[in-house]
Amino acid sequence: MEKGEEFGPWLARQLKLAGKTQAELAEELGLTRAAVSAWITGRSTPRPTVMVDIAKALGTDVGTVHTRTTDTQAGLPVTWYHRPGYLDGGRDLGNAAAFAFDADVQVLARETCQNSLDERRQNGRPVRVCYTLHELTGEALEDFRDAILWNDLFPHYSAVSENAGNQKVGRVVDAGVRDMYEKGRLILLRVDDYNASGLTGDDYTDGKFAAVVRRQLESLKSGSGAGGSYGLGKATLWATSALGLVLINSTLSESHEGRTERRMIGRLELPWREVDGKPYAGPAWFGRPDPDSPGAEVARSWWADEETAARLHLTRESDEPGTSFLIVGAHDVAILDEKSSDADDESVDVDVEGSEDTHDIRRMHRRLVKALGRDFWAAMTGGGGRLPLLEASVRTMRNGDVVVPDEQVDPSAEQPARTRALRAYYEGTTVERVTEAGQVAARSVPLRLPLAGGARGTLGTHQATLLVTEATGDADAPKNQVHSLRGNRMTVRKAGVANVPFGSNPFQAVLLVGEAAGDSAPFAKEAEDFLRAAEPPEHDRWGQTEELTLRWSPSAYRRINALTYEVNSAIRELVARPKRSSREGGEALRKALTVKKARSKVKAPTGPVVPVLTELDATIGDDGEWRIAAEVSIPRGDEITPMVPVAQLEVRSGGRPKLDWAELVAVEGCDVEDGILRFTPGARRAKFRGSTDVTSHTVRTALTRLVLELRTGKGE
Template sequence: METGEEFGPWLSRQLRLAGKTQAELAKELGLTRAAVSAWIAGRSTPRPTVMTDIAKALGTDVGTVHTRTTDTQAGLPVTWYHRPGYSDGGRDLGNAAAFAFDADVQVLARETCQNSLDERLTENGRPVRVRYTLHELTGEHLDAFREAILWNDLFPHYSAVSELAGNQKVGRVVDAGVRDMYEKGRLVLLRVDDYNASGLTGDDYADGKFAAVVRRQLESLKSGPGAGGSYGLGKATLWATSALGLVLINSTLSVPHEGRTERRMIGRLELPWREVDGRPYAGPAWFGRPDPDSPGAEVARSWWADEDTVARLHLGRDGEEPGTSFLIVGAHDVASLEGDSADQDEKPRDEEGSEDTRDIERMHERLVEALGRDFWAAMIGGGGRLPLLEVSVRALRNGDEVVPETMVDPSVEQPSRTRALRAHYEGTTVDRLTEAGQVAIRNVPLKLPLAGGTRGTLGTHQAVLLVTEAASDKDTPKNQVHSLRGNRMTVKKATVQNLPLGTNPFQAVLLVGEAAGETAPFAKEAEEFLRAAEPPEHDRWGQTEELILRWSPSAYRRINNLTTEVNSAVRELVARPRRGRGEGGEALRKALTVKSRPKAKAPSGPVVPVLDGLDATVGDHGEWLITAEVSIPRGDEIVPMVPIAQMDVRSGGRPRLDWAQLVAVEGCEVEDGTLRFPPGTRRAKFRGATDVSSHPVRTTLTRLVLELRAGKGA
């Protein structure tokens, strides 16, 4: 018979759960205390006949004692433990980590799917499978679920929070969630299951993945530069998406804990400070079995549940494959109310005409959209390379299917980029686009700085740029570059500016770090550098505190230079080839007679270039990004000019901004911040990016003035 935990530790815990001592068990069995002590210490094991007596003493069956894959049901029942209020009178009016994110199922999808990718078991080479299940409960199904989570024990705490609703945000959210459940007679559950993942391994309290997710805040145990998360904030989206602040967890472990792997259960409730029956509570609460080793056996720890309990809590998993299921109780999608006013008539509304944030069909649609937008690259294989991810979404009502399970297909959600990445994996790319359906490739350099603020370059990493035409109307917005690194989640989405006239719509992909290939030079170093350049949302690369501390305040300029190189390469790849002088229109030219005018006499003195066009946008980090065109009168000598960037103000002198980057595009050269023009030049173009550290005011609150001034000695 297959056994689980070692007999000694298992028996020791059962005695604590049952409130028995070793001496009391020995007396019931008619044995000496030394015999029981020897079992617990692992020096011996009881005979099979004694196993039957042990089962009877513990109030369980003999099979449970033999297999030891679950706790006996004797002893302390599963209950809620609410953390007592602080003895110094301090109050937490909500989990600060949850305020970093909106109640948005698309944000939830991004954070949870990223975490599942980071926890993928890589030894077998298979993808991690993630499934999102929306489940609306009503009537008797809702009543049965509330009974399973001991709702009557929780209700006084929710009532106390509702009384504080007018004073703080969390109270208002919780009050609205409870009212919706009672007034509408419904409750939406959103479950996130992953398979072929590590599961919540480790002890309940000591360092490990379980404690990092369930017990602690702002702790990330992600290892390796290719991991997506680094702040320990992503798990907070689970509780932020619950209007009741409640998440239940069932984990199948990849590494046994207490000799077991299946049905490790725990629940966590996030509420603000409250007072119930005259007793203050700090905030969080846990749903589990009381820990007999804690003072007064009050603290709840995880427990090994039976299959019936798992089913009643709607946390059943498919098979024995490792991974974790998170059940968000009272899920809502406030961000679904945002968007264009033209869509307002199509948004789901409740009976009173208010926009419904708990419509499971709308939430299903938004989950599929977000997963296809952010994780399309992780779902793609080719050229002997397997996908990293498989993901699906389904919707149920009282156990019946409302929306069939939808497998997110990258070729449907991102057709052009899917074609581009597969072509790269299969080695069918080209150097330049000449026919429909082709994928052009170009290496783009990322010069990595030395760590610790040391001047110089560690080395040059070659990122991979892929460009292809936009395949369909679904490929929107067009003319964008999706940038990603090792876990293949889209980090940055940016539109390429200043494209040549007549450019065909395209889509582009930038593979950086380990996404560029394991053999790419400095791939791991690029991963580490870019990971440090990501904010908690992981939606861009730029200036961060970690980047400053580990590298330097100017390290972000290396990323700006990469962006400039990428945009330049894209413009070159998508530009239409120029016609030769003898190509096309020859008959028309012969049919026309053009009378030429005498050439104007060129001025003999120096000529001054004039600013003729300016395109300016605000970059990801608050800098001004400009592209300027200059017209130059005909002359033998052209005056050098200095571009001056200033902030527009209502009165007084305009503050001058420093340039972080100033580069020539055509018709000029940049030398120490001065534009110099070859003789005979009539038009020129240059680009620049201002240095954010020189901005006295946030860029979005100001306007830009650009002037050309004569250079020194002119």
């Protein structure tokens, strides 16, 4: 049984919920007000016989007074509280934080699973995250709408729909309400985590509960290896709801008000609206009116019973600490694209009661599994006596019936080559170079950490760990890529490797940086802190950020570029096939052959020759720039014409927009002077590399194609 709350604070709250004063209770009990005050302040406790009278006065049973693990039923009923409009007439037409992410279940999986990893209890066991898609129709839908007091909410949704044409959030909400009524269905998506901290702390003061439920842009993370740092990830919960509604049930790792189980609250995100002539600012909360608030209007969390949790579809599987988030009206914008591409596909799954509806939740199920395996395969991998940090599963239901059974995400099925590499590292079976199929090569690569505050010099060198193995088993995954991760082992950066030696076998690589490289790695915590600051809100790359500039320097990101260069160089060396000796295996063949050398020589041209671009590798960098590595063939000649590399964007019509160079560097057989390639006399080939200036890009790089031309010094 749970340990009950202290009698004084418990009694004080019950009196507020019942709307009674200490003097009124004293009068009902036939005692002095000083006696009741002594109970409230903890100076004394009532005798068992008096507790019977207290129970009668509060309208509850004596067991509730003795155990004090729940509130009495004398309090105000659970209801919705809508924040009033601002007195100065200001209007918020939506939560700006929600616009940082797409309404995509794969984005939701990345952000919520990262948050659960950050809140994992430090007991050596993994955090377990379960995703449940549940479609409601008919009576099940009506029962749920009654439980959330839909009739009280409907006037607010109607007000938003009336102004939907002028508000982006309003249009989404209007579409969500119409979808529910026209199709007679509602999709719930519940995210449960277990062995996590839960939403601890008071409703209003600093704590995890207030950070998630009451505030925006606040991140309270436990541990230096935490993934999040902006406080934006929670916004994906509301962004994924077409109705802007999320309900929460949390089991706490630390008791609050003497309780740990079924701490409930709901939050609604709507734009400014006017209902019955009264303006409302935006958010609303579903809870019990707080007697301490003016007029007892502000809703706070409450401790629900099992029946209420069941009606709200928030029943948790066990009493293990953690939180359940129920996204009401879940939608996935990517499904719309899939529907258009499947318009002529006759092989889609169908359901007797509604093929389109059930197909939606099946697709969402598949996308969740794919996203979890793609981004969290490393966190789900263990080996060598080391347990994984995460277990994840997805299931799909319809009106309580199973549509797709509980599916445990298997990292070895989603990322077989990389999972094999990481497990070999944990088990200590890596090699210096891959010579047989299935082997994993390990190499240390340096990350030279800058001094904070813009000071010149290096704090120290962190040794990250690079793992490389053949891409066997990865039928659909992109080959020749590096997945980079740090402390919580979520894949942060995915990047291809350019200029891979010709004839190399396809490979997959993993870079373990910061605390992911192990506690014994030098400067692991410092590297963790540095890279965390180099991540944008999406946590999908490392590069220049405002925090990196403020805490270190505007050029600090170059340390990350240097790490990338070291990683790519090490990979090219590891995957290159070893050169065969001139004597190896060919002696007998050479003795049997006679090679006749040609006597005639080709006469070199006497005039200037023009080099020709023969090879080009181009990738998109961390900051959105094009990065190129090019090779030039130089004909024989007395004079080699200098050339100007020109980068352009491919367009359907009109002239190609020209890009500026942020960097242009000679590698072999040439020099770079003021953007002009001048070639070494007698050279037959030359190599150079460069990166474009992002500020000269007129279109987002991922939506473009690059054209590289070599022009003469006159611009021809």
